[in-house]
Amino acid sequence: MKTLAIMRRDLLKLMRNPLTLLSTVLMPIIYLVVIGNSFQGQLRHLPVAVVAQDHGIYARRVVEQLLALQAGPKTVTLSFVSDPGTAIAGVRNGEYKGAVIIPPNFSHSVAEGRIAEIGLFTDNVDTVSSSTLESVLSDAAASIKVDFVTAREPKLNEIVMRPSWLFTYVDYDRSLIPGVIVMAIFMGSLMAGVFNWVMDKFMGVTECYLVTPLSRWNIAAGILGSGVTITSAVAVFVLFLGLLITRGTIEGGFPALMTLIGIIVITSTGLLAMTFAILGRAGHPRLVGTFAGFLNVILFFPSGAIYPVESFPPWLRSFAAYNPETHAVNAIKQILFKGADFAAVMHDLAFLLVFMGITLTLASMSFKRTL
């Protein structure tokens, strides 16, 4: 009853602060929308200048390929420029991300079987767009050559990569959902947990609890109970909102949803206990705010939520291996998109459970029932 009374107090207080609750929902969703739209999986609309100094058949094919890139995947937005100097100057001053220059004798060289070159100047300070341009444009050029080659001497044992998907297609926005859920858990556990505790302490409110017969256990269980309830509710809400925004579904249906909720509850408890262990003794809510922003960044970005963990440098990869958010993101990803069964997430779940055990122990060790 005493523990329930603490939960009742916390829940009532949180429910009367819809703005706080809303911000724990909104912030991760805004991340989803902003990250989803700012660094898309594939780059688009890169402005490219084209200078065609040759009008032969092969030159026209190259231009067709470029136009196809513009029309299809929309990787580039072309501007036809008459003189190479202007084009290169445009790249220099940032008007274009690249310039394609087809030299005067291009078609001729191709027809004669000599090495034909197209000039490509990229803004290589912007490494991401420059490497993308290099790869899509050399693919385009290669396709012309292949065409040319097949006409004369067919290559029979050519290997063609044809991508095939093992799972339902997941677009970039949707692939961010697991990370967004985990961020909502982080924000929620902070708002509903240690922030309230430190605020109460700062205002002197804890004093009127500590003079009652409430035990350490009552207080800790009450705070944890209400924190996990609110946080999990927020995370599930974010899950559905995320699916709604990206028009997705849960791959494994109801059992998968239950497993997801389980993962969410375990992660909430672990993160709640972790923030208590770290910040429970802080005396000013400002300190919680500052530290929380920092924790959010160091846990969220290396979690594989937006970029695959495998591509990290080794030091970051080993940090990611011990990052609870990595395991939470991965477990949610498996269940949400692949409908994977329990076995596939065993390792992540085991990690999260151990993490929860350790942080609960640490939090209860640091939790004092005195002023």
Place this chain on the structure above:
Amino acid sequence: MMEPDSAAILTEDLTKRFGNFTAVDSVNFEVRRGEVFGMLGPNGAGKTTLVRMLTTLLPPTSGRATVAGEDIGRHARKVRERIGVIPQALTSDLDLTGWENVDIYGCFYGVPRSERHKRAHRLLEMVRLSDRANDLVATYSGGMRRRLEIARGLIHSPRVLFLDEPTIGLDPQSRRAVWDLLLELHNESEITVSLTTHYMDEAEQLCDRIAIVDHGKIIALDTPAGLKKLVNGSDRVEVQVDGNSEQVAASLRTQTYVSEVTIDGDKLIIATDDGAHVIPRLIESVESAGSRVTSLNVHQLSLEDVFIRFTGRTLRDEAAKKVSFLVGAGMPQQR
């Protein structure tokens, strides 16, 4: 001395040190059951620290105390069940209604539901908040919050009620309302009340006995009347003279009807037993000392005179506390 278990509060050399600063210094006193006991002292005297020890919030550095018959160290939980505490800060939850504040607090003491509700109704009635009970506390004034907190502190029918500066920051009307409440409580129940304050009038109005606390020590303890007897003369005559006040004071001190003269700036404060009747003789004495009275004022000895007499006039600034260089006020050294 009474048996220990008949005392509501009993302390033995109770001491609290913060580092090498002694906030409460070997305090001994006894509060009888049913008594309203006041601790009166300037800011920083150690009142809050003393109350925090008695209410099990801070462990004493040395010494012992029993509250409601139980040792505060060994049986803290039993003590907590038997006491009600209204801390100095306003601690009611702004996001909850008055009713919820009281009801939830009752749960913390394990008061069963029906009893809790019955008492909550009665207490809210008593503190005159019944018609606002379902409003959020955020809409209450400071005085209303304090009354609510008194109701909340009584939800489990404690044997001893601690109030730390209950009227600090309240307007005069709200202060009176709180006083009336405490007087009503005193008259209608057996409860023991321990109250700290730095307002003389409050202590005088409410308390059966008063301990004057300064620098962590009890420097006087008696009934308000008893305390007044500790100083000479039942009246105070304040006179302003236009001559050499030192000289006038010296000549007044030789008079038999004058028990004490203190000089306060350009005023002379004369302690005497029969203020109104000595005035003509006083004026005569001043004039015969070659001076003239320019203003004169007689009043009965107040607790304030006693208080100032015991604690002196120096201003009390808080002892310097350490503040972390890295996080400012973010990480306190224990409050």
